[in-house]
Amino acid sequence: MKNENVLIVAVLLLAMTACGGGGQSQADKSKEQAANKTPDPTTLEEAEKNWQSDYGIGPVSSFELPAEVDADLVAKGMEIFDAKCTACHKVDKQFIGPEPKGILTRRTPAWIMNMILNPDEMVQKNHIAKQLLIKFNGSPMANQNLTEEEARAVLEYFRTL
């Protein structure tokens, strides 16, 4: 009887590991995560508290803007913004989405670029972006498929607003 029990356990183990490649189960992982985590912010204000260390999720990691504004880059950024962004963003007032004026007092440069370049993942995973999606009634930030250079130019333009 004891042998049979061992067999059953072995069978179950075999079945469990055969497909998943072993390791931790999903349930274990999420339990661990929950234990280590503070609860998610539920308002934009809460989410924005740590904005200075929030670089967003995407291809751009934290970086410092140079002291001088690059006028050529600004001109290029303005052109791109006009062509690809103005359907939803007005420079100095809320429209479909928030206004970019003054954005560098609310968001880090990396966060801004990641929001432009990787909006789908940002609104799903980044605390600030998630709250913004709620604030703007679920209107998604459209991915306009800018290159990293183009997003950087748009950011430079935002510095002048």
Next chain:
Amino acid sequence: MKIMTTLGFSALLLFAISCGQSNSNDNGGALGGNLADRSYVAPGEHDEFYGFISGGFSGQLAVYGLPSGRLFKVIPVYSVDAEKAYGFNEETKPMLNTSFGEIPWDDSHHPDLSQTNGEIDGRWCFINANNTPRIARISLSTFETEEIIELPNSAGNHSSSFVTENTEYIVAGTRFSVPIPQRDMPIDEYKGNFKGAISFIKVDQESGRFDLSFQLKMPGFDYDLAHPGRGPSHGWMFFSTYNTEESNTLMEVNASQNDKDYIAAINWKKAEELIANGDFETVPSEYAHNVWDESTQMATSTIKKEVKMIDASKYPGLVYFLPTPKSPHGCDVDPTGEYIIGSGKLSASMTAHSFTKMIDAIENEKFDGDAYGIPILNYDDVVAGVVKQAGLGPLHTEFDGRGNGYTTFFISSEVVKWKVGTWEVLDRAPTYYSVGHLMIPGGNSQKPYGKYLVALNKITKDRYLPTGPELAQSAQLYDISGDKMELLLDFPTVGEPHYAAGAPADLIKPNQMKLYQLEENNHPYAVKSEKDTKVTRNGNEVHIYMTTIRSHFAPDNIEGIQVGDEVFWHVTNLEQDYDVPHGISMIGAQTSELLIMPGQTETFKWFPKRVGVWPFYCTDFCSALHQEMQGYIRVSPKGSSVPLKWSLDGE
């Protein structure tokens, strides 16, 4: 001990099934009965092959996944499609123009894929219009119809569209012979006076653009089906013929008199030489050539006026007739290019001609008379073998690349597998019911992908839930990787499927276009920024330059439109993300909705008939705020003083 054994066995079973492994090669084994597994493609997984299945009287081309049989897209080709605005918007209307004017429908039969060095290459799919003779080219990057060319002097464009080994030509033969040029004459003077036109359409290798290079004027037979030579027989085209009796009435009797009709072997390299030498006549012929321009996102239709024609009776070395029993339908060439199979639909046997023997007979001038100056070869000199009494009503043959042929039998409702070279029957599988064409991916090439076979049936009867008198059309998928063919799946098709073409997904997937770049949109009425949106009036002609982005129209309030105006809505989708089309529909518009891909501009026409304030809205669910994607247009009486005005959010 007995319990333990049972347990051990269940452990093995559990292990075997827990990962969904399918034993696709183990046809006869313990798990071989699990057919569903072998056509099952799990949610989120992709199929191994694309299948392009003709729509028959629907006039379209449907795209399926194989082995799942899932329908992905119906590509509008010859018939209008309100869902995609094809034939309704201003951009695509010219695609359906012909020398007879706009034809909103056709009967599409035989898709074929572009090739390089005798292998399918995933660039384009071609398909014929049987009724008003035309050939279309479909991009396998956008899955849109990019070009349609009409074929003058042809009538019942059935032995079409077949692609040569390097896509040099799309070849298209006429089913009906007719007076060339058309003229008013008694029908019963058909014999000797009616002729059959075979068209060679040159394909530009970069753009894919067509040019009707030349036509051959052939004796007044019916040219039924065709396939190109390949490998050693590259440079030749083979056509089956019936009605070599040249009858013009009660064809089912009068066109079935001769014991043998012909397979016509056409040396098109020779035809190219004749054209280069000026050995042709220029025949006045009116035909439309319709081209879609990706840059302007507009189709244009040009009416052309003449064609180069070679009289096949006049030039030795151009065409030979291979006697073939009896009213052969399918005319199929094996992957090596050596054997040409004629399926005599009124004969119980199939005839395999040898290309080597044919060349030998030609070189030694072993002719058995001629038909209108075209030499007839001796049957015994060219035949390589016969697949005897394999079934009833042989129609079409495909090959698996492993030395086997597969032929459909319409009357006995089956597919028969036989060995190329020995001509012995190896296997047979029933179809449900009355199979016409069949398809093995890469079938018309030197390299078939012989894993699956699709049977395209003419009759469905009891296979599906009934839907009134008109039943679903049907295809069936067989696994042909083993010795025995195994039926895996039934799946319904759009319209009546005739021929089909298939290709490995990996050949097509990497070339997919995801969106149109706004920068490259040169549509004359495109607006690329909301600030450029406007409404203009010239007399009663009004143009609305509008944009869409999730989730609003700009402008969304328009005033100053009058009853009796002719209003063009030019709508540009400003999105630059994959899979974000927008739609627009206007109450009372007698055209259709638009379905606009990211970066694209489309136009529909609207004639306002009633005074009032009328809504329009987005038809393609685009975001959480899709229901809010709407607007109003104010229609005033004719001659009203309400000024032309447009705005979004008051600006």
